[in-house]
Amino acid sequence: AQTVTQSQPEMSVQEAETVTLSCTYDTSENNYYLFWYKQPPSRQMILVIRQEAYKQQNATENRFSVNFQKAAKSFSLKISDSQLGDTAMYFCAFMKSYNTDKLIFGTGTRLQVFP
Amino acid sequence: GAGVSQTPSNKVTEKGKYVELRCDPISGHTALYWYRQSLGQGPEFLIYFQGTGAADDSGLPNDRFFAVRPEGSVSTLKIQRTERGDSAVYLCASSLERTSDTGELFFGEGSRLTVL
Numbered sequence: 001a002q003t004v005t006q007s008q009p010e011m012s013v014q015e016a017e018t019v020t021l022s023c024t025y026d027t028s029e030n031n032y033y034l035f036w037y038k039q040p041p042s043r044q045m046i047l048v049i050r051q052e053a054y055k056q057q058n059a060t061e062n063r064f065s066v067n068f069q070k071a072a073k074s075f076s077l078k079i080s081d082s083q084l085g086d087t088a089m090y091f092c093a094f095m096k097s098y099n100t101d102k103l104i105f106g107t108g109t110r111l112q113v114f115p
Numbered sequence: 116g117a118g119v120s121q122t123p124s125n126k127v128t129e130k131g132k133y134v135e136l137r138c139d140p141i142s143g144h145t146a147l148y149w150y151r152q153s154l155g156q157g158p159e160f161l162i163y164f165q166g167t168g169a170a171d172d173s174g175l176p177n178d179r180f181f182a183v184r185p186e187g188s189v190s191t192l193k194i195q196r197t198e199r200g201d202s203a204v205y206l207c208a209s210s211l212e213r214t215s216d217t218g219e220l221f222f223g224e225g226s227r228l229t230v231l
Contacts, residue, residue, distance in 0.1 A: 004157075043204060044118075045158070045222040091157050101146065102171060103220070105157030 002027045004094050006106035013082045014114050021077045021109045023092030031097040034068065034075045039089040048090070051075065053097070087113045119223035121207050127229045128197055136192040136226045140209030147190050148220060149182055150206040158206055164190060197230045
């Protein structure tokens with residue numbers, strides 16, 4: 001069975017600074033997808049970034065980038081130039097690339113951005 | 116509407132009662148998912164529809180939980196004989212095709228269920 005672990009329940013960062021959120025996972029699969037989702041107080045989950053395991057290049061989306069270490073089963077999210085609107089819960093998620101569309105989420109990291 | 120709509124936003128019920136939660140996905144999205152998010156936890160998969168049929172219902176915790184999507188659009192999650200442990204936020208999401216093809220689920224704001 002696949003598991004996703006987020007070991008940082010809470011993180012804080014000052015506006016304009018950089019912060020990294022950690023995520024590790026366990027799987028015996030070779031091909032899969034990894035995601036970071038943001039959940040603001042409105043409860044609506046929003047996709048931040050996506051990584052295919054077969055791609056060696058780390059995904060980037062504007063201020064958001066990942067450090068994907070397949071051998072170490074690590075998938076961290078880096079937020080550069082943090083903004084007050086980045087304050088939210090962040091969830092790391094795993095999905096097999098075949099036979100299922102089931103997303104497996106971690107327990108989340110609460111990020112607070114201070115002015 | 117432009118996004119995934121869930122009703123009710125909040126529902127308080129008594130133990131043993133029957134509850135229905137509704138999800139109206141984005142128009143044209145063929146895939147629909149239900150997740151349950153307990154306090155302090157990440158969302159847990161319940162069931163996935165492709166069109167009208169349940170492609171994967173392996174996450175439903177027991178036979179008190181049932182979901183339908185009769186016309187391939189709106190879906191209803193039904194919970195019989197509610198228990199206090201059913202208290203959670205129930206999230207619905209939809210996608211244009213399989214998540215593995217597009218990589219993105221569009222989530223609603225969830226229905227918070229409280230069982231007293």
